[in-house]
Amino acid sequence: MLRRAVFSPLLSLFFPSHCAGCALRIGEGEDFCAECYSSIEFIQPPRCQTCSQPFAGLTSEFDCPNCRGAAFHFECAVSVVRSRRVIRDLIHRVKYNREFWITKCLGKFLATGLDDPRLSGQTFDGIVPVPLHPRRLREREFNQAALLARHLSRNSGIPLRDVLLRNRYTNTQTALDRRERRQNLRNAFSARKNTKVTDQNLLLIDDVLTTGSTLDACAAILLEMGAESVRALTLARG
Ligand SMILES: [Zn+2]
Ligand SMILES: [Zn+2]
Incomplete structure (x- = not known):
């Protein structure tokens, strides 16, 4: 000091x-x-309780048409900011220009997500990063979600639990319907060997949420592994 x-x-x-x-x-x-x-653009209410999609003109808490009936495996997905302009640029600069110092600054934003009322009352046993496919990991040599998760773990004292694996490339999903897309994604993740999350309350971390289907697939696996509950926190929302 x-x-x-x-x-x-x-x-x-x-x-x-x-x-x-x-x-x-x-x-x-x-x-x-x-x-x-x-x-x-910070995401503030009114926004969807489940996926944080902001909506103008509505004042009460609600579930958006995307989440109504979707039965996600996570309780909620909190996003701190919109993935627009400066934030979008910064995320791209980490991913494609390897400007890692930016992760620290993005990590500060991510940490503010813990104050969201949907998360602040919870006690978490572990922080789980959404894994990157091994081939992408080889190309890029790092997983942005894992870097953000590490910062959050360090700042919050919640242990990092890197318990998920991504198995194979998820081929383009455009020809599939919603149910098939879910199944396809679900098969893309699995539990790392010799890991246990039984009865744990987990916080899943990713950089950006777009449809929520990746987080859903990861949450489904964690529940299958015996987790008590899964909530998600992403830096940005598409
Ligand atoms: Zn929603
Ligand atoms: Zn500036």
């Missing part, structure tokens, strides 16, 4: 802080300039 206090003015002289979005110079300890920050 003391060391940081002594050296940080010097450090910031040589390494001044820059906005993660547009690289503009900003104050020390900040991640974004005012303009980039104000362009970030």
Whole structure:
């Protein structure tokens, strides 16, 4: 702490802080300039209780048409921000430009999701990242969901439980109907050997939620493994 206090003015002289979005110079300890920050769309009520899809003009809690009757295996999927503009760019820069330092800044957003009323009352036994297919992992050499999950585990003290595996490439799903798509995805995940989640309340982590079907497939496996409940938290929502 003391060391940081002594050296940080010097450090910031040589390494001044820059906005993660547009690289503009900003104050020390900040991640974004005012303009980039104000362009970030935080997801707030009214939004779907289950999948966090925001809807304009409605004031009470509700389930969106996508979730009504969908019977997801997770209790709810909380997303912190919309996957638009700055956030979308940052996610892409980590994935495709390998700018890993950005994960730390995205991890801070993700952590605020724990304050959502759908999660804040819960006690979690483990944080489970959505796994990446081994081939993609080889190409990319890292799993963004796992990096975010690690940050969250470190900040929250909830243990990281990397218990899921992705088995094979999920071929393009466009020709399949909803039920077939679910089955196809379900087969793509399995439990890692020698892992136990019996009676645990788990928090599943991914970077972006689009339809919720990936999270659903993972939640289904975790429940099959004996988990008590599964809730999901993603940084962004498509
Ligand atoms: Zn900026
Ligand atoms: Zn919904």
